Amino acid sequence: DTEVTQTPKHLVMGMTNKKSLKCEQHMGHRAMYWYKQKAKKPPELMFVYSYEKLSINESVPSRFSPECPNSSLLNLHLHALQPEDSALYLCASSRASGVDNEQFFGPGTRLTVL
Amino acid sequence: AQSVSQHNHHVILSEAASLELGCNYSYGGTVNLFWYVQYPGQHLQLLLKYFSGDPLVKGIKGFEAEFIKSKFSFNLRKPSVQWSDTAEYFCAVILTGGFKTIFGAGTRLFVKA
Numbered sequence: 187d188t189e190v191t192q193t194p195k196h197l198v199m200g201m202t203n204k205k206s207l208k209c210e211q212h213m214g215h216r217a218m219y220w221y222k223q224k225a226k227k228p229p230e231l232m233f234v235y236s237y238e239k240l241s242i243n244e245s246v247p248s249r250f251s252p253e254c255p256n257s258s259l260l261n262l263h264l265h266a267l268q269p270e271d272s273a274l275y276l277c278a279s280s281r282a283s284g285v286d287n288e289q290f291f292g293p294g295t296r297l298t299v300l
Numbered sequence: 301a302q303s304v305s306q307h308n309h310h311v312i313l314s315e316a317a318s319l320e321l322g323c324n325y326s327y328g329g330t331v332n333l334f335w336y337v338q339y340p341g342q343h344l345q346l347l348l349k350y351f352s353g354d355p356l357v358k359g360i361k362g363f364e365a366e367f368i369k370s371k372f373s374f375n376l377r378k379p380s381v382q383w384s385d386t387a388e389y390f391c392a393v394i395l396t397g398g399f400k401t402i403f404g405a406g407t408r409l410f411v412k413a
Contacts, residue, residue, distance in 0.1 A: 217399055228390055228403035229344070242399055276344070285351050285396055287332060293343040 190292035192277050198298045201267060207295045209260040209277030216282035217241075218260040219289060220252060223274040235260060236282045267299045302327045304393050306404035313381050314412045321376040321407050323391030333374040334392040334401075335365055344390070350374065351396070361385070383413040 190211045199205050209218065217236045221229035234242035235254040249271075251263040260277055274296050278289040307322040325331065335347040348359025355367040365376045374391060391404040 219399070226406075226408075228406050229401075230403075231400060234399045236399065280399075283397065285332070287394055287397060287399070288334070288346060288349055289401060290346075291336075291344040 190277055190279055190290050192275075192292040192295050194295055195293070196296050196298075198300065199264065199267065200300050201269070203267075204263070204265045206264065207262040207275055207277075207297075209262075209292055210258055211279040211290070211292075212258060213279060213290065214257075215279035215290070216257055217280045217287075218254060219276075219278040219280075220250075220260070220262050221276040221278065223276055223294070225273075229276055233262075264297075267297075269299050272297055272299045302393075302402050304391055304402050304404040306389075306391055306407050308407045309405065310408050310410075312410045312412065315383055316380050317411075319376070319378040319381045319385070319409070321389055321391075321409075323374045323376065323404055325372050325374070325391075325393045325402075327372075327393050327395070327402070330396040331393050332396050333365075333367060334394070335359065335363070335374070335376050336390045336392060336403075337387045338390065338406075339387045347376070347389070381409075381411050383411050385409060386411045 193208045220232040223229045232246045233252045238254045249266045253261040274294040276294045277292040280287045280289045303326045305324045333350040336344045347363050348357050350357045350367045358364045389407045394401045
């Protein structure tokens with residue numbers, strides 16, 4: 187199974203809402219990532235978890251809160267977002283050690299903040 | 301600073317034409333190199349990757365890329381494009397064994413039938 191799944195596919199939320207994005211993989215990968223992709227732009231790295239510990243936070247605003255409850259799951263908790271946070275949010279996973287750090291991407295959650 | 305440059309932002313080709321998309325990077329250390337494709341409305345898919353060894357790597361759907369270390373380049377090629385190759389192509393670089401991927405700005409390819 188080389189699939190990364192993400193739920194929901196689409197999410198519309200108001201600026202006062204709290205919501206969560208979910209990501210799951212069963213490839214035995216111990217590194218998991220959140221990216222943000224705006225239209226016609228490349229993905230931008232937000233967070234990296236390695237062995238369930240936060241390894242990289244690319245100075246992301248605190249209204250985005252990641253969580254890695256186990257080696258297969260990655261969540262992104264959203265609170266008090268702004269309209270400019272509307273984007274495609276991509277999850278990815280990879281091996282956490284060794285030479286081969288190819289990242290496998292999920293289909294993304296398209297988020298609209300009203 | 302670490303960066304990845306893709307020289308062509310928009311490319312329009314007719315079917316059967318040859319394709320070459322440029323990618324240059326600025327990155328200290330040993331790197332792994334990737335080309336990803338994103339078809340309209342779909343998620344990122346890996347086309348090919350280079351870690352070490354033969355600098356000419358072959359990927360899916362007839363794509364290949366050549367790593368030229370002295371030029372810090374990893375250009376993507378395909379001898380004969382098809383209408384179905386219409387997509388956005390991203391070059392990406394990551395330190396070997398690292399986590400932080402730097403993506404190029406992307407190249408939008410449109411193939412006329």
